Structures are given as structure tokens and as C-alpha cells.
Amino acid sequence: MGIKVSLEKCIGCSLCVRSCAVSAIQIIDKKAVIDMSKCTLCAACVEACKKYQAITIEKESSSGVDISQYNNIAVFVEQREGVINGVSYEMIGEGRKLADQLGEKLYAIFPGHNMQKQAEELVKYGVDKVFYVNGESLEHFQDDTYCQIVSDFVNKEKPSIVLAGATAVGRSFIPKVAARVYGGLVADCTKLDIDTEKKLLLGTRPAFGGNLMATIICPHHRPQMATVRHKVMKAAVKDDSRTGEVVITNIDKVLPFERTKIIDIIKDIESTINITEADIVVSGGRGMGSAEKFAMLRELAEVLGGAVGASRAAVDNGWIPYSHQVGQTGKTVCPKLYIACGISGSVQHMAGMQSSDFIIAINKDPNADIFQIANLGIVGDLNEIVPALTKAFRERSGK
């Protein structure tokens, strides 16, 4: 185990020196020399040396886990107030695809209360075997309980791959499951693939606020786990001819292992559409000028069937609650259409929306950075354009 520089391959170009975040590499006698007291094995230099392949990191290849014991793909199905989250259908769609590639089965692990019917329906979306856990205490998300249920499921059924939506719930408790079962977890993936030869899950995810993409594998531990962003996978389509099995477990009313207590659940989102789930997001930034002006965006969002987002500047000015903030310190969205109004396009904001399918930017400054990533850039006054656009769509729909 360790990092090595091939003296034959190294030409002393110093690309690795510049890639090193901890200044651990020096060029001595035209060869790269790594200071092992500083190196963190982050592999940035391996990447920088792609052309010459002179730097390699070797890892011992055993974890003591018999990975052949682990088969099939499992999807965590998330519900809130008795409704299955849209991202769960996306996970089922993607899970079905990966299961077919591997020639394995697709499982669903689903905690809920009085949702047996919805659990049975999952079969029609492509799940081979649904493990529905029913209990009054499962109505609302709680970390200890959900972690226990999914960990028990993993230990018993030994799935090779576990997928969950990268939601507030999924990203809260799935890391606890991974910690407990010693699985490898890749957070917030935007792409999944299978190396069919090695039966490995390839999870691709953004890092550094979307400036770098990394493909992560989990070669020697099981399960291979991933949380996946909303809207990047195709949702499963219902097919009434599909059949499968449903296993129902009822659990006691009060679970002894739940330590936290939910006192209240409060909704403070302005619209009923969650911005991470919306197909269309209409966002406003500093250029909106006031809280009152957001009414224009709400009207446009409403007529388009979308949700309202905001830049950090708008939130910091108190024009709209933080739950609407898009960007590195807010939410990451990838809708089919993102309309940025009066948003100049900071690196941090773009990190949260640049993977949208189509971006329209409206800004009066022709040099605004947002135009660099917009598919359609409108140089003009949003005070004229937004209401006129709302009117145009309203006339079309006759509302």
C-alpha cells in the first residue's frame, strides 16, 4: 500500500507539483519526489499525471468481506405523510436498469404506516420483491428507527447495491447505515453505471461545488451504496402486467431504539412544489430588488407549474426564506427548465443549478456570468419581461 513514482515514466514536468494541495511534491533531479510526511493520498497527482501515468497508488486488495455473498439491488423507498417521494420512483427506474444489466433482482425496502396498498403497487413499477415494514412509529422519519430497519434488511438480505434518493431524509440516515454495516457510500450521485465484468457500481458525483466530477467505486466492501439526486434518473413507468412478491413486517408501536422525538412538523415553503422536485424552477436574485418583486416570479412559476428559487443574495436580503435558496450553501436542483431572473451567476449559485437540462437567464447586464451557461440568454429588464411572459402563458392556458 502506498504511492509510488515510476522513475522511468516521470519526465519531471511538475504538473503533479501544481496539483498537490498539501505541497508534498518536489522535483529533484528532474523527477517527482513525494514527501510522505505531507502526502494525504488524495490522488490529485495521479490525475494530473494521466498523460505519463508515472504516479500510482496501490491498495491492498482484501477487506475480509466475502463479496460473493452479496447479490441483488435494493432501493430505499421514502414516504412523507403517506405519499411516496418522486425520487423513489426514479431510484426504482434506475435500479431496474442496473439489475437487468447484472441479471439480478430488484428489492425495495419501504418503512411506512398503513401503506400496504402503495407497497403492493411498487411491483408494477418493476420491483421484484418489496419489503414493506409497517408501524405507527414509521409514519414520520426518525434516524434511529430508519437506520435500524435498513441496516437489519442489509444484514439479512445482503444486497450488493443499495440506492436511495439524496433527500433530506436519505442524506441524513443512509450514512449511518453505511457506518454501521461498513458499506461504501457515494453521496449525491448524478450518474450510475455498472462495470458488468467486475460487478461494480460506478457512482459519479460532483465535488468542489460541481467544478470536478469523481467516479467512485467500492471494490472490497458490501453493500455498495449511493444516494442519488432528484431528477437525474428516469422514473419507473407503471406496468400492470408486472408481478412480484411483497413481504410485510409489522413492528411494535413504540420502538425501544428511537432516541429522538419529533415534537412538531412545520411547513414553511411558500408554494406546494418542492424546488428539488420541480420540473421548472423560476429563480430570482439581487436584480429583483425587493421582496415584493418576487410576486412576479410566483405568478410565472404558477402558470408554468413550477417552483420559485432564489440566489443567496435574495435570501440574505430577507426577500424569501432560506428553504428556497439554490446554490452551494442552499439546495442543488436539476430541473428540466431553470429560469434565472436578475441573477448574475456566482460560482456558488451556478454550482447548485448548472446541471439543469435547459437554462434561460434574464439579466440587464449583457456581461453577467450567468449567460456563460445559459442556453438562452435574454438581455433586458425583468420587470417588463417576466410579467409579459406570464401573460403569454396565461393566455395560452386560458387561466
Next chain:
Amino acid sequence: MNIVVCIKQVPGTTQVKINPETGTLIRDGVEAVVNPFDEYAIEEAIRIREKVGGVVKVVTMGPPQAENALRSAIAMGADEGYLITDRAFAGSDTWATSYTLSSGIKTLGQVDLIICGKQAIDGDTAQVGPGIAEMLNLPYVAWVRKVEEITATTIKVERLMEEGYDVVEMPLPGLMTVVKEINTPRMASLKGKMKAKSATINTINASALSVDADKLGLKGSPTQVLRSFVPERKSGGEKISGEVPAMIDKIYNTIYDLGVVK
């Protein structure tokens, strides 16, 4: 109350640039800073100490230079800094990092509350906080946007969810991860900076931890980076200006053609 804050030293992202020829990150001269989300955690810990008394201990795992992040936290008002550093930790993924940090926290004696930022801005995983909670077998609440009440034995917090927030009560000791909305971190005072400069940073090596060596660093990490690459930049498309009605027609037709409006 003994409060532990876990922090990470990260490159200041706004300065992260991509080398267009090699497609790799240029980290040359990039200033290392305290992960911005961790500043909210430090601030909240100080506020709780100001209210109920106690000690704020800041912990980081990283190379020796990560000591600077601890000093920044002390400058803000934290009391003690602990640097968990060893060659054996190199190459840690989130699992091995959680394992190492939780083992390090075990050496700090009585701990009542652990606070982490919701995620680090370099990796963006949000996995180490919950990992530590699990490995220390502590109750845990993520995405805390407000501490409503705190006593010696419980804390009542607001957890930010997609559509609003949940009010959650957690017994102590416990762990929470905090979001930006929770507070505005204070600037370090001159006095704080002076104190930070002369503060003793406690170093914890692998030998001081009761750990399974096979679970540390690269070897103990289930995940590996197979490859990394620079995403294809969306290049700007069409940019138009001029008369409003013509632009409205253009936008209307573009949206209509996308087929996204029902």
C-alpha cells in the same frame, strides 16, 4: 457542558481554478480555510457555552498544517484544539474519517454535545457527521437550523427539511449537524487572534487511539476514487436583446418546444 466541534480544513473554493490543458484542479497557492459550514458549528458551540457554560473543544483530522484551522476556531472563541494526525490516516474516505474522528473524540473524556457543519465544501458528502454519531452510538439530528432550547440533558432543535422544518428533541449526549441558517459566525477579535497564536494544539496520533489499524486510512476505506474529471461546461447558447415582444415570443416558443409545460 463539554461541546466538541468537528472541523475540516479545505481549499477556499472561490479560488479553485481548472487547468484547461490538463483538466485538473490548480491548487497552487490556494489558501486553506476552515470549511465554511464548520464556522456555523463553531459559532453555535460558542453561543451555547455563553448561555450554559462549559468548554468548546475543536477537533480536526488532517495533515500537520490543519493546525491552522484549529487556531482559526480558537481565534473565534473555542477553548481547546485537537489535531488528529498520522500517516496511517492518509487516504481516508468518509467511513475511515468517521472511524478515526470518533476514536479521537473518545480520548477527550466526557462529551455532552458534538456539533458538525452539514458538509465540507470540497467533498460535499455530508457523511462524516452521521458516521461519527453512529460509531459513538449517539442520538443524532441533521440539518439543524435553530436550537430552541438546551438543558444539561436535552436539546430541542429545528431540523430543516425540503418543505419546512421538524422540531426534534434529542437527549444528550448527542450529535447535530448545522446548516447556514442557524447563525452568523462572528469575526475573530484581536484578542482572540492573540490567544490563538499562543494556544497549545494537542496532537493525537494513531498510537494514542484504541483502533483497529485495518480500518484506518486508505486500507480501511470502502470507497476509492476511480477517476476524476472536469465536467463539460455548458457553453452559453444564444443571447438576444432588443424589443420586448420579440423576446417574449422567443422565450415562449423555446419553453413550449421543450415540452415541459403541461
